[in-house]
Amino acid sequence: MIRAVVQSEPIDLAATLAAVEGSGSGAVASFSGFVREDDGVRELALEHYPGMTEAVLHGLAEEAVARWQLHAVAVVHRVGPMAPGERIVLVATAAPHRHAALEACAFLIDRLKTDAPFWKRERREEGARWVAARDRDAGAAERWR
Amino acid sequence: MTLAMLYFAWVRETIGTGAETVDPPVDVATVAQLIDWLSDRSPAHAEALADRGRLRAAVDQRFVPLDATIDGAREVAIFPPVTGG
Numbered sequence A: 001m002i003r004a005v006v007q008s009e010p011i012d013l014a015a016t017l018a019a020v021e022g023s024g025s026g027a028v029a030s031f032s033g034f035v036r037e038d039d040g041v042r043e044l045a046l047e048h049y050p051g052m053t054e055a056v057l058h059g060l061a062e063e064a065v066a067r068w069q070l071h072a073v074a075v076v077h078r079v080g081p082m083a084p085g086e087r088i089v090l091v092a093t094a095a096p097h098r099h100a101a102l103e104a105c106a107f108l109i110d111r112l113k114t115d116a117p118f119w120k121r122e123r124r125e126e127g128a129r130w131v132a133a134r135d136r137d138a139g140a141a142e143r144w145r
Numbered sequence B: 001m002t003l004a005m006l007y008f009a010w011v012r013e014t015i016g017t018g019a020e021t022v023d024p025p026v027d028v029a030t031v032a033q034l035i036d037w038l039s040d041r042s043p044a045h046a047e048a049l050a051d052r053g054r055l056r057a058a059v060d061q062r063f064v065p066l067d068a069t070i071d072g073a074r075e076v077a078i079f080p081p082v083t084g085g
Helices: A013-021 A052-068 A098-115 A135-142 B009-015 B031-039 B043-048
Strands: A002-007 A027-034 A041-048 A072-078 A080-082 A087-095 A118-124 A127-130 B003-007 B019-022 B056-059 B062-064 B075-079
Touching: A002 A013, A002 A052, A013 A027, A013 A072, A013 A087, A027 A098, A041 A072, A052 A072, A052 A087, A052 A098, A072 A098, A087 A098, A098 A135, B003 B009, B009 B043, B009 B075, B031 B043, B031 B075
Parallel strands: A002 A072, B003 B075
Antiparallel strands: A027 A087, A041 A080, A041 A118, A072 A087, A118 A127, B003 B019, B056 B062, B056 B075
């Protein structure tokens, strides 16, 4: 099972994990990314490139399935405005053993950060600004190539 | 050659639109040359596209370097480095 979704609605953690766990695999790993509550951001808004984003996420999921023999994978990314504490992204992987599930999960979030066309804009008390890309994200993605 | 242009994030905000159809001359062969040509469309285009080091591009929904060809392209997107996840 491959589920690659971009949505404006809040991410349903339980339903997504249940779908991945339904593969009957021995190991399921997941990663969630949240809007920080600790550095003064009032709101985070995500913009994306409709069409290309879904294709990139699906392509990364297919690559992970082939590389780690996953039984199931879900990549769900939210777009639009979000409040601190809300889930931005959820990656879940199901595999025969833990190493494959954990590695595939790390691969997916690392590569998503550099390969998927999303842009973050954060609003703080002093105003709104587009978030700048970080070099260390490129380095994290590079180790999987 | 008719091209569908897409702009995202602060490139979109600075230019003032997220999409436009353009018809560059045949000697515009690469993304970089397209950016040069687009910069003459308006002061807002010039401002948004001034700093090449802050721009990334996709041709027909695939990331490409700025020296990539636009030969046969239907859709070209210009945007800042991505920041998802």
